[in-house]
Amino acid sequence: MDDDDLVKQHSPLMSPLVWDLAHIGNQEELWLVRDVGGRDPVRQDIDHLYDAFRHARRDRPALPLLGPAEARAYVATVRDKALDVLDRVRLEGRRLTTDGFAFGMIVQHEQQHDETMLATHQLRAGAAVLAAPPPPGPAVPVGPEVLVPAGSFTMGTSTEAWALDNERPSHDVFVGDYLIDAAPVTNAEYAAFVDDRGPDVAPLHWTRDPSGWLATTFGRTAPIVPDAPVVHVSWHQATAYAAWAGRRLPTEAEWEKAARWDPATGRSRRYPWGDEDPGPEHANLGQRHLAPAPVGAYPAGASPLGVHQLIGDVWEWVSSDFTAYPGFTAFPYREYSEVFFGPDYKVLRGGSFGTDAAACRGTFRNWDYPIRRQIFSGFRTARDPRPGELA
Ligand code: AVJ
Ligand code: FE
Secondary structure, X not given: OOHHHHHOOOOOOOOOHHHHHHHHHHHHHHHHHHHHOOOOOOOHHHHHHHOOOOOOHHHHHHOOOOOHHHHHHHHHHHHHHHHHXXXXXXXXXXXXXXXXXXXXXXXHHHHHHHHHHHHHHHHOOOOOOOOOOOOOOXXXXXXXXXXXXXEEEEEOOOOOOOOOHHHOOOEEEEEOOEEEEOOOOEHHHHHHHHHHHOHHHOOOOEEXXXXXXXXXXOOEEEEOOOOOEOOOOOHHHHHHHHHHOOOEOOOHHHHHHHHHEOOOOOOEOOEOOEOOOOOOOOOEOOOOOOOOOOOOOOHHHXXXXXXXXXXXXXXXXXXXXXXXXXXXXXOOOOOOOHHHOXXXXXXXXXXXXXXXXXXXXXXXXXXXXXXOOOOOEEOOOEEOOOOOOOO
């Protein structure tokens, strides 16, 4: 991208890209260089510009921000110092100033902003500048839905090293019998809803053509991929689709039980496929592909009950508000999650093709306003068993 594209605002919902870049460096400086390292500030004078609570996204272009060259030099200086501090900490443990947790938190913070910057790219007008190989095609057929039998499971974690405060602590949750889609709702399924209900429920970036629905993806317009998960829908649209289909969104506990509960052992896994970190065979993560993969593309990533593509592809809206787990304590600061708890925000789970593996796991919780759809958001549906169905 040229400097003009980095400095300008592509949507009032998003920061200028050059703001995200220097904000990544500023958070790294605050937490790793100053707090953990006890070093002198690099640029204390700019802290207020990159404090996300001080200026709304729509106001950021008017601030005296570092320009692209200055921002690149700033993040490089901070990175040098952070790597120097890294040599002096032990990586295990969660004590903030002596252990590695702050590094894990800052790695995830950078990757979260990297996904935010990808969402900004998706809102940018003009010729395409991003390219990546297409995702893998479908490798196995995937059935419609899976029964998850009633019982308790362990939700959240007290042991995952880089888990953020809102994922903690682990706690038992009873979930009654339910059925959940074996895959996210696809473009073809969603298009049937739009054709019935009208263009008001179309995802962001869809346009109608005599030949059918088209989607614009990072500056390229093409027919929707029928068997790929729908993306860029709001929580309200997802909820309306589910009702139209005679179903509902899963609760957050239902989503996590489908993703982590192993019926053979009764324990909760780190990921649907087990405890190993995600590899390219498990899930469409990390911006390797710039689109969701068709249903059936990741058989090695399925859960023991046969639920596919819970991790990667699209963030999945669940019905639940973003709330604290029992025993929650804010760490390392209230502004990470606690100030967002309540009915205003809905939860998204599982990560998207734009999410890095470092910022995605079975317990990871994302949240946003229910009207938002500039993020890489899709969903799957669930239902209660019908009377007598399980007899
Ligand atoms: C967890 C994705 C909602 O982007 O607002 C970035 C992550 N927090 N900087 C966000 C975050 C502070 C957060 N989400
Ligand atoms: Fe941030």
